[in-house]
Amino acid sequence: MQLRKILRLSDEERRLLARPAFVAAGIFAAIAIAVISGVANPLDTVLVFDLRHSHPWTDDFFKILESPGQRRFVYPFAIVLSFVLTYRRRDLLPTITAVSALLFTNAVTGVMKILTLRGFPRRTGDPSVFNTNFGDLADLGAFPSGHATNVAAASTLLVLAAYSARPKYRWLATPITVVTAIACVITFISSWLRDTHWVTDLVAGFALGVCTTIVATLWALHLPDHWRHPELAGRPRLIVFTVGVLSLAAIFMFAANSFLSHSGTSFIMVAAVLGFIARQSQQGIKRAVARRGDDSSAL
DSSP states (O other), rough: OOOOOOOOOHHHHHHHHHHHHHHHHHHHHHHHHHHTTTTTTTHHHHHOHHHHSSHHHHHHHHHTTGGOOOOHHHHHHHHHHHHHHHHHTTTSSHHHHHHHHHHHHHHHHHHHHHHOOOOTTTTTTTOSOOOOOOHHHHHHHHSSHHOOOOOOHHHHHHHHHHTSSSSGGGGHHHHHHHHHHHHHHHHHHHHHHHHSOHHHHHHHHHHHHHHHHHHHHHHTTOOOHHHHOOOHHHHHHHHHHHHHHHHHHHHHHHOOOHHHHSSTEEEEEEEEHHHHHHHHHHHHHHHHHHHHHHHHHHH
């Protein structure tokens, strides 16, 4: 059976893809510094809305509208869609990219929540960080917004998939981009109006979701062929891969938020992801050196 050609990017295309990640990382870092230093607190306090008390019906309404930012909805959807793309393309890249991006995004978000300990506006009304006056961690961890990072990560994955589609489906890229942008705006406005998060939490969350997703995508594009071609991966590896991915989808759908974003699980996930990336990078360097040696001997 002839192996289908899989997607590869040139060095220039990789650099072009990395630019939005650098911009998003810069935005996140600037907001994080403003939040930690307290500079953003007056602005966040001024922009708080209290509609849930003046108009109680709006709370349930905006809660429905911000549902795209809830992990139990958007993560399983993104994973199932990546499975469909993997099947159609006969390339494991869509699923690997989706799973690694969502894992990394969720883990980094959880670590930042624990490190900053910022109160939620609807629970504490205090935008300061390192707030230890509240014993329950569920009342803290507002920065960055998990709603924003979730919808930003899923939207980035959809846009990347749309622009890398086959030519006959490429026309869908613009409508998909518009729809995902609308979903992000609705999530932002809903979370803001019902006091789920401070405004800086939401902006930082969107920036972080874009950055971590692009970083995971660039890493996945460096994987060797036997990680991506189903024919080269072999049936045992594919079975383990499928069971693992479906298990992650179930965990994201049913696990409590405190387990995934407000506990040491986040630190373990970040360490595991970075360790795996480091290992794969080391192996990639060894392969590149070996190829260079072979080319030199051939000359």
